[in-house]
Amino acid sequence: MVCIPCTVIPVLLWFYKKCLEPYIYPLISPFVSRLWPKKAMPESNDKNKGKGDYKDAGINGLTTRGTAEISDKKKH
Template identity: 65%
Template sequence: MVCIPCIVIPVLLWIFKKFLEPYIYPLISPLVDRIWTRKPIQESNNTNKSKVDCKGADTNGLPRKGPTEISDKKKD
């Protein structure tokens, strides 16, 4: 059995999105634009930040536990 909110909430959201939002959004959008200002993202010219040393990391980029060098010698 499916609970009532699992049926009612998606239906109400669909009704809002389909029928009410086209009328409400033009009224609210000027207010939201004044309150929520968008600041431009400044790009830096420093390319050194993107270079990462991956010698001590595994394939996922996470640091490995244990020695980073693999030895071919057998230990007695």
């Protein structure tokens, strides 16, 4: 059984997004743009930041070599 808020909240959000937002957002967008400027975070010139070496990663993000070694040990 699903609780009432778990069904009502998504329906209300869908109704807002599809029916009310196209009319309400143009009215509140000037106020929102004043509160949150476009550049909230400074840009970084380091293009390699956050990039990792994923060439040995499997489906779940685990290295395929490590899982192959474990499976080889189980076979012996």
